[in-house]
Amino acid sequence: MLDVLSVVDIRFILMVLAGSVAGLFVGAIPGLSVSMATALLVSITYTWDHSDALAMIMGVYVVGVFSGAVSAILINIPGAPSSVVTTLDGYPMSRKGQAYKALYTATIYSFTGSLFGLLALGLLATPVSKVALKFTKMDYFLLALFGLATVGSVSTKNYAKGLISVMMGLVISMIGLDPLMGTKRLTFGVQNLTGGINTVPALVGFFGFAEVLSVIYNMKQEQNVLAMERMKVSLKEVLKHWKLSLYTSTIGMLVGALPGAGGPVASFIAYNETKRLVKEPGVPFGEGAVEGIMASESSNNACIGGALIPMLTLAVPGDAVTAIILSVFYVHGLQPGPMFIRQNPEAFHSILAAGFIACFALLALGLLVAPRICKVITIPKNIMIPVVASLCVIGAFACNNRLFDVALMFLFGLIGFLMRRFDYPVAPLILAMVLGKMMDSNFRQAVSLASAAENPLKSMFWHPFTIILSICTAAVLLNNIPWTKRRIDWLLKKGKKV
Numbered sequence: 001m002l003d004v005l006s007v008v009d010i011r012f013i014l015m016v017l018a019g020s021v022a023g024l025f026v027g028a029i030p031g032l033s034v035s036m037a038t039a040l041l042v043s044i045t046y047t048w049d050h051s052d053a054l055a056m057i058m059g060v061y062v063v064g065v066f067s068g069a070v071s072a073i074l075i076n077i078p079g080a081p082s083s084v085v086t087t088l089d090g091y092p093m094s095r096k097g098q099a100y101k102a103l104y105t106a107t108i109y110s111f112t113g114s115l116f117g118l119l120a121l122g123l124l125a126t127p128v129s130k131v132a133l134k135f136t137k138m139d140y141f142l143l144a145l146f147g148l149a150t151v152g153s154v155s156t157k158n159y160a161k162g163l164i165s166v167m168m169g170l171v172i173s174m175i176g177l178d179p180l181m182g183t184k185r186l187t188f189g190v191q192n193l194t195g196g197i198n199t200v201p202a203l204v205g206f207f208g209f210a211e212v213l214s215v216i217y218n219m220k221q222e223q224n225v226l227a228m229e230r231m232k233v234s235l236k237e238v239l240k241h242w243k244l245s246l247y248t249s250t251i252g253m254l255v256g257a258l259p260g261a262g263g264p265v266a267s268f269i270a271y272n273e274t275k276r277l278v279k280e281p282g283v284p285f286g287e288g289a290v291e292g293i294m295a296s297e298s299s300n301n302a303c304i305g306g307a308l309i310p311m312l313t314l315a316v317p318g319d320a321v322t323a324i325i326l327s328v329f330y331v332h333g334l335q336p337g338p339m340f341i342r343q344n345p346e347a348f349h350s351i352l353a354a355g356f357i358a359c360f361a362l363l364a365l366g367l368l369v370a371p372r373i374c375k376v377i378t379i380p381k382n383i384m385i386p387v388v389a390s391l392c393v394i395g396a397f398a399c400n401n402r403l404f405d406v407a408l409m410f411l412f413g414l415i416g417f418l419m420r421r422f423d424y425p426v427a428p429l430i431l432a433m434v435l436g437k438m439m440d441s442n443f444r445q446a447v448s449l450a451s452a453a454e455n456p457l458k459s460m461f462w463h464p465f466t467i468i469l470s471i472c473t474a475a476v477l478l479n480n481i482p483w484t485k486r487r488i489d490w491l492l493k494k495g496k497k498v
Contacts (some may be wrong), residue, residue, distance in 0.1 A: 008055045010463060012055050016354045019059025020361035024369060026060065027067030034064035036211055036388075039203035042331065042393045050332035054142040057328060058354035061321055065301055065363045066110035069293075070370050073102045085267040089285065089292035090132035096288055100371055105290050106297045107366030111243055111359055112300035116249040117256065117305025125313055125348070126341055135314075135338070137446035139415055142436045143470035144316055144442075148428065149476045150442045159480040161424045169429035172197055173436020180444055192404045194289060201396040201409040202433060203324055206426050208392040209413025212385055245298040252299030256306025270299035303354070312336050312348065315438060318490050323434045 026037040037060050045053035073090035080332055086106065090223075093102040133144070146208065148166045175186045176196025187193040248270035255266035274285075274295035281289045308325075310316045315336040317323035329336050334347055341348045349367030370423050396409035453459035 012051060012350070012353070013180075013357060015052050015055035016059040016357040017361055019056035019061075020358050020365060021059075022056075023060035023062065023064030023358075024067045024070075027064035028080060028370070034061060034068075035321050035324060036207040037064060038321050039207045040391055040397075041070060042203060042324060043330055044395065050328075050334060052345060053328060053332060054347065054350050055364060057355045058351060059358045059361065060463050061325070062114055062301070062304055062355060063365060065304060066114070066362050067104070067370070068295065068320040069106040069297055070103065072380060073099060073106065073293075080229035081304070082267055083296070085296040085300075086293055087288070088271070088296075089283075089289045091135040092286070092288040093290075094295075098288065099488075101290075102288075102293060103366065105293045106465055107363060107370065108239070109241075109294045109298040110301045110366065111363045112242070112245055112353070113249045113252060114304055114359045115244070116298075117253050117302035118352060118359065119305070120253045120351055120465035121301075121305035121308050121355075135461055135465055137442045137449065139463065139465045139469060140314075141439050141443040141446060142466060142473060143314060144418050146469055146473040148432055149473050149480075158423065162428050165248055165419065165424050165426070165428040166432045169432025169434075170436045170439075171442065172429075173433045174201070174440065179437065179441050192402070197408065197433070198400060201405040203327065203430070204392050204395045205409040205412025206416040206430060207324075208388065208395070209409055210416030210420065210426070212392065213417035217384060217417070217421075233366045241294045244274065244277065244475055245294055246290070247277075248295045248299045249302040252302030253306035254293070255299075256303030257309045266299040266303050267289070270295040277440050292295040306365045308351065312340055312351070313338060317431060317434060323430050326434055362450065 022023040022037065023034065027034055038057055041053075041060060045056060069086045069090065072083040072086040073094055090102045090106065093099065140405060165327060171186070174463060175193055177183070177194060178185055218381050251267040251273065252268045255269060271285075274291050278285075278291050282292050283289045286290050307322045311326055313336070315326065317326045328337060334340070334344060350448075392409060392413070393406055396406045399405065409436070418424075419426055419429070447456075450456040450459040461467065
């Protein structure tokens with residue numbers, strides 16, 4: 001028994017469980033988000049050992065994505081953007097007195113989706129990293145550019161607003177010292193900006209304080225929680241859709257691996273595919289179909305493993321949360337990329353282990369605790385908002401013990417609030433801010449290396465991955481420009497007629 005305990009790291013497991021419990025409550029309370037919680041954890045855990053920090057953050061991430069379904073089912077308010085689709089069938093089930101069955105279904109398929117995504121991470125991360133070793137400096141620049149071009153198209157209905165958010169993030173990333181020349185850029189004579197914008201106050205501001213301002217601005221009457229009646233649910237009946245859940249989990253994993261897409265996009269695609277495949281659901285979709293909850297929850301949780309694949313192997317975050325986790329790696333001196341798994345196998349195994357432990361914590365919390373917290377998600381906002389605002393100030397100050405960082409947090413919070421008010425997505429800005437320095441250094445190094453060659457353009461672009469990424473990036477941009485999009489649609493229709 002003692003030998004077993006010596007092998008099992010009890011501290012690591014407790015950190016995952018603590019993060020899982022925090023993720024359950026944060027994700028279930030409307031107005032709080034997994035992104036905000038992860039951003040706050042960056043400031044809390046930056047002095048910790050990296051394995052402890054990763055354990056707690058993975059617990060928050062895995063369970064937090066699921067727990068958005070709790071408020072989505074009970075009060076028709078998704079606790080996370082990826083749970084928006086869950087409201088379509090989850091809330092109608094609650095209105096019919098089937099809230100427990102809806103939560104039970106969400107828990108089971110969130111568990112299977114999370115496991116599927118993490119297994120894909122364990123199996124695919126090493127092959128992807130081997131391919132990534134063949135990438136040139138220009139390939140990394142184009143990969144990040146492709147990710148930013150894609151996130152602009154999937155994060156908002158207005159592509160131009162998505163690109164404007166990306167541009168803002170790139171400008172913020174350029175503030176500070178030039179990485180190659182050492183000269184000051186965009187500091188405007190402010191000495192505190194010489195070191196650049198610290199990731200922590202920016203993240204806490206855009207995700208935390210902006211959320212506080214949004215909740216205050218949109219202050220509404222408290223929602224009534226539907227009664228949670230304990231009912232007998234057959235596991236066999238719930239699991240009859242397990243084959244279809246593998247398909248929707250695959251969609252979630254693949255969409256998650258696409259930089260910037262994330263859970264909301266995956267759940268919409270999976271839901272539409274399920275509607276297409278299930279011709280005769282027990283209840284019509286949108287009126288309480290169990291298949292709808294299965295599609296949404298399995299896909300958005302499978303995104304977790306998918307989003308971690310490009311972050312770990314290419315240093316390109318798959319969504320807003322992995323963008324924040326990427327900053328955790330940098331804070332702890334870890335460098336994600338093609339050599340990460342080979343050079344830091346302990347960190348990679350810590351992520352996988354924490355993810356799998358969090359999956360089983362999700363299952364236990366979802367079945368035992370989630371049905372009992374229906375009253376917790378209606379904590380009065382006049383109590384919750386001051387607590388969150390205080391955490392934002394503490395988190396921003398703690399990273400460098402500077403009031404200047406608190407002022408930056410307030411400024412970014414105000415910008416984030418205005419962006420939400422005018423439908424400018426925040427996720428592209430965060431991704432661009434995280435990727436900006438990498439894009440800058442890789443592009444300039446690629447130009448510097450190519451300038452010494454006989455044919456600079458050929459040296460920069462005449463590589464297989466470079467050509468593929470250039471074509472993909474151009475295709476995304478052209479397909480989202482209104483004039484070219486209309487032209488492409490016209491040509492496709494004409495081709496069909498012929």
